[in-house]
Amino acid sequence: MVDIEADGPIPGEYSMVSLGAVIVEPSLSKTFYGTLKPISDRFVPSALKVSGFTREETLLFLDAKKTMFNFNEWIESNSVDSPRFISDNNGFDWMFTHWYFIHFFGKDPFGHSSTNLGSLYKGCVRDFRKNFKHLRDTKHNHSAISDAIGNAEALIKINNKFNLNLIFE
Numbered sequence: 001m002v003d004i005e006a007d008g009p010i011p012g013e014y015s016m017v018s019l020g021a022v023i024v025e026p027s028l029s030k031t032f033y034g035t036l037k038p039i040s041d042r043f044v045p046s047a048l049k050v051s052g053f054t055r056e057e058t059l060l061f062l063d064a065k066k067t068m069f070n071f072n073e074w075i076e077s078n079s080v081d082s083p084r085f086i087s088d089n090n091g092f093d094w095m096f097t098h099w100y101f102i103h104f105f106g107k108d109p110f111g112h113s114s115t116n117l118g119s120l121y122k123g124c125v126r127d128f129r130k131n132f133k134h135l136r137d138t139k140h141n142h143s144a145i146s147d148a149i150g151n152a153e154a155l156i157k158i159n160n161k162f163n164l165n166l167i168f169e
Contacts, residue, residue, distance in 0.1 A: 001022050001155060002019070002021045002085055002086070003019075003021075003145075003147040003148040003151065004096050005053075005143075005144050006047060007048040008042060012103070013040055014042055015058070016036050016064070016100060017036055017038070017051050017053055017061070018034065018035050018143075018144040019035075019036065019067065019071060019144055020032065020148040021071070021075075021145075022145070022149050024086070024156065024166075028153070030078050031145060031148075032071055032074040033144065034062065035053075035062060035067065036058075036067045036068075036100075037059065037063050037064055038059065038061075039064050052142060052143070064104070065104045068105070072105065072109055075110075083109055083110055085097070085113070085114040085115065086115045086155065087115075088117050088147070089116070089118075090115060093114075094110070098110070117132060117155060120132075120155075120158065121154075121158055124161075132154045132158060135153065136150035136153055137150065
């Protein structure tokens with residue numbers, strides 16, 4: 001499960017500022033968290049404010065390429081099979097992580113697809129208007145790691161309630 005925070009709407013012109021991930025398994029103990037120094041001079045103040053960081057703080061973060069290298073190493077050391085990208089807003093979260101992986105390394109360990117947690121839940125309950133967010137135990141606070149953990153908690157509950165037999169490793 002992956003969550004990111006960014007200082008604008010699209011990668012390249014704007015920057016990912018934090019990245020959180022957790023292996024979805026019962027203990028939720030295998031986590032990754034990284035901050036990324038901006039790769040662009042552009043930012044949207046209101047978008048950055050959501051992340052809880054100031055521009056000055058982000059300028060002190062770890063080089064984005066190094067954070068992505070560390071994330072890739074974490075994925076490799078924690079994946080039994082090919083890793084799967086799942087997030088609450090995969091259109092946004094995957095777009096940024098994919099762009100960063102391709103930009104810095106020429107490949108993405110997740111490949112070219114992702115899964116949207118909300119869509120999975122809507123299919124399970126057979127109602128396009130429903131959302132899963134009430135299933136989180138960890139408060140959604142726009143901390144990339146807390147949000148990833150909360151979404152993983154929800155996925156485990158969805159799996160158990162609907163007998164999806166998802167393998168969590």
